Amino acid sequence: MLPAAREPAAGDSWGIIACLCTVLWHLPAVPALNRTGDPGPGPSIQKTYDLTRYLEHQLRTLAGTYLNYLGPPFNEPDFNPPRLGAETLPRATVNLEVWRSLNDKLRLTQNYEAYSHLLCHLRGLNRQAAAAELRRSLAHFCTSLQGLLGSIAGVMAALGYPLPQPLPGAEPAWAPGPAHSDFLQKMDDFWLLKELQTWLWRSAKDFNRLKKKMQPPAAAVTLHLEAHGF
Amino acid sequence: MAVPVPWACCAVLAAATAIVYAQRHSPQEAPHVQYERLGSDVTLPCGTANWDAAVTWRVNGTDLAPDLLNGSQLVLRGLELGHSGLYACFHRDSWHPRHQVLLHVGLPPREPVLSCRSNTYPKGFYCSWHLPAPTYIPNTFNVTALHGSKVMVCEKDPALKNRCHIRYIHLFSTIKYKVSISVSNALGHNATAITFDEFTIVKPDPPENVVAQPVTSNPRRLEVTWQTPSTWPDPESFPLKFFLRYRPLILDQWQHVELSDGTTHTITDAYPGKEYIIQVAAKDNDIGTWSDWSVAAHATPWTEEPRHLTTEAQAPETTTSTTNSLVPPSTTKICDPMELSSGAGPSAPFSIRVPVTLALAAAAATASSFLI
Numbered sequence: 165m166l167p168a169a170r171e172p173a174a175g176d177s178w179g180i181i182a183c184l185c186t187v188l189w190h191l192p193a194v195p196a197l198n199r200t201g202d203p204g205p206g207p208s209i210q211k212t213y214d215l216t217r218y219l220e221h222q223l224r225t226l227a228g229t230y231l232n233y234l235g236p237p238f239n240e241p242d243f244n245p246p247r248l249g250a251e252t253l254p255r256a257t258v259n260l261e262v263w264r265s266l267n268d269k270l271r272l273t274q275n276y277e278a279y280s281h282l283l284c285h286l287r288g289l290n291r292q293a294a295a296a297e298l299r300r301s302l303a304h305f306c307t308s309l310q311g312l313l314g315s316i317a318g319v320m321a322a323l324g325y326p327l328p329q330p331l332p333g334a335e336p337a338w339a340p341g342p343a344h345s346d347f348l349q350k351m352d353d354f355w356l357l358k359e360l361q362t363w364l365w366r367s368a369k370d371f372n373r374l375k376k377k378m379q380p381p382a383a384a385v386t387l388h389l390e391a392h393g394f
Numbered sequence: 395m396a397v398p399v400p401w402a403c404c405a406v407l408a409a410a411t412a413i414v415y416a417q418r419h420s421p422q423e424a425p426h427v428q429y430e431r432l433g434s435d436v437t438l439p440c441g442t443a444n445w446d447a448a449v450t451w452r453v454n455g456t457d458l459a460p461d462l463l464n465g466s467q468l469v470l471r472g473l474e475l476g477h478s479g480l481y482a483c484f485h486r487d488s489w490h491p492r493h494q495v496l497l498h499v500g501l502p503p504r505e506p507v508l509s510c511r512s513n514t515y516p517k518g519f520y521c522s523w524h525l526p527a528p529t530y531i532p533n534t535f536n537v538t539a540l541h542g543s544k545v546m547v548c549e550k551d552p553a554l555k556n557r558c559h560i561r562y563i564h565l566f567s568t569i570k571y572k573v574s575i576s577v578s579n580a581l582g583h584n585a586t587a588i589t590f591d592e593f594t595i596v597k598p599d600p601p602e603n604v605v606a607q608p609v610t611s612n613p614r615r616l617e618v619t620w621q622t623p624s625t626w627p628d629p630e631s632f633p634l635k636f637f638l639r640y641r642p643l644i645l646d647q648w649q650h651v652e653l654s655d656g657t658t659h660t661i662t663d664a665y666p667g668k669e670y671i672i673q674v675a676a677k678d679n680d681i682g683t684w685s686d687w688s689v690a691a692h693a694t695p696w697t698e699e700p701r702h703l704t705t706e707a708q709a710p711e712t713t714t715s716t717t718n719s720l721v722p723p724s725t726t727k728i729c730d731p732m733e734l735s736s737g738a739g740p741s742a743p744f745s746i747r748v749p750v751t752l753a754l755a756a757a758a759a760t761a762s763s764f765l766i
Contacts, residue, residue, distance in 0.1 A: 260562060
């Protein structure tokens with residue numbers, strides 16, 4: 165799966181983002197390789213779950229500030245626009261039965277790919293006009309999100325699943341297209357934050373489901389660790 | 395000379411009887427149903443009768459005073475609820491109504507109150523509505539639900555007539571739901587709508603079967619157990635966390651404990667001998683709001699049974715009741731010189747005194763051992 169974000173925005177910034185995206189694909193694999201003697205996926209699933217909760221909490225504050233920066237109508241609680249554009253954003257929404265029957269590998273892969281895409285888009289947010297405080301919050305959030313990606317990668321590695329790789333030779337041609345209007349750009353930002361929030365809620369449920377499935381082996385592993393501790 | 399009266403007489407009599415019979419047994423026209431607004435004025439014409447026709451009006455069989463009439467029309471001013479009824483107008487000296495009106499006095503509907511809630515996440519949610527003030531006449535409600543541009547079916551609740559259910563097909567949606575309701579009756583129309591995200595309306599039902607029991611030999615403990623609400627369809631994939639609150643009946647201040655999993659908890663700081671009231675609430679681990687408080691459980695911590703003195707007469711002590719009002723304070727049963735010197739009173743919690751006396755005894759023992 166390739167983060168083919170063919171958004172018609174002008175400038176070299178998209179080239180930089182393409183570069184960053186390629187780097188991001190490979191980066192989380194590194195800490196996973198260093199994991200030898202893993203106690204099993206249980207503790208790292210719990211850690212990933214905790215991270216989604218932490219990020220969701222962080223996002224609440226960040227989104228509020230960012231939407232105020234975008235100004236009305238984006239910061240109005242009743243704002244309910246139709247979903248137009250933002251086609252490249254990974255959507256958390258899924259059929260109930262399909263979600264329930266996802267196998268572990270697919271569940272993890274969907275989460276990993278989603279956050280990779282979202283992180284890419286988040287880094288591309290136009291922060292020129294934003295206050296320094298907001299830029300700092302965004303940067304901090306990106307770092308935390310990077311941590312979540314690493315955590316998911318760790319779980320996948322522990323379970324023996326391969327990390328999704330970008331398709332070879334399918335790099336998008338970042339041709340600078342006509343500039344997005346200011347309003348449409350803000351709409352994209354709005355949907356990005358909305359999708360991020362929804363994904364974090366979904367991930368909490370995804371990782372809780374994984375945790376429940378892994379429970380018996382995880383319990384045995386933690387007992388083993390406790391014996392050593394005392 | 396015999397006049398052919400009997401024949402003519404019979405003919406007239408027969409005709410008259412036929413007319414009377416026809417009038418009596420002809421099917422009466424159904425009363426005209428009319429709705430009027432409370433407080434308004436209404437003029438009821440007597441069907442097609444001329445304005446100057448001589449008529450009497452009756453309501454539910456009772457004659458109405460002629461001063462209410464304007465010609466053959468009935469005028470009612472400042473309608474009240476009591477004016478509702480079956481109005482009939484009659485030609486003078488006839489008991490066959492010329493015209494009937496079934497009058498209902500009521501009000502047009504005010505803006506309905508609509509709310510939606512998901513106590514069965516992720517299965518679906520329900521919406522319920524009511525009118526803030528009665529209309530006194532029949533109302534019809536029409537509910538429509540939209541998810542973005544997609545129309546969703548709101549199935550009527552089999553038992554409750556102001557509730558309908560919507561099933562989730564997709565989860566984790568960024569698109570809001572919009573539920574609209576319109577209400578109308580013969581006097582008017584009103585509507586309202588609410589918009590919300592999937593996650594904000596999640597509120598489970600309260601936990602069920604909250605039971606609190608004393609723990610034997612532990613005067614400060616109470617063991618509380620409960621069950622996840624039966625309406626929550628999938629506690630495995632969508633776990634609930636719980637909030638417990640408890641206080642002795644004699645105090646107003648609640649103590650709170652939040653529990654991330656499990657359906658039991660042991661209270662370890664109960665006041666001995668005091669009856670407690672305990673309630674539990676539930677919430678999805680990650681989304682939505684807390685449920686209402688559960689039905690309260692009552693319990694009193696375990697207290698030791700009173701020990702009977704052996705010098706008591708052979709009075710049959712068959713009833714060893716453990717109701718706390720009858721149990722004498724446990725501090726009086728042991729004649730402990732340490733306790734007497736520290737002035738233990740019956741109201742003092744016995745359990746707090748014990749460590750002090752033990753400590754003193756231990757100190758005395760070690761002190762004496764050093765002296766030897």
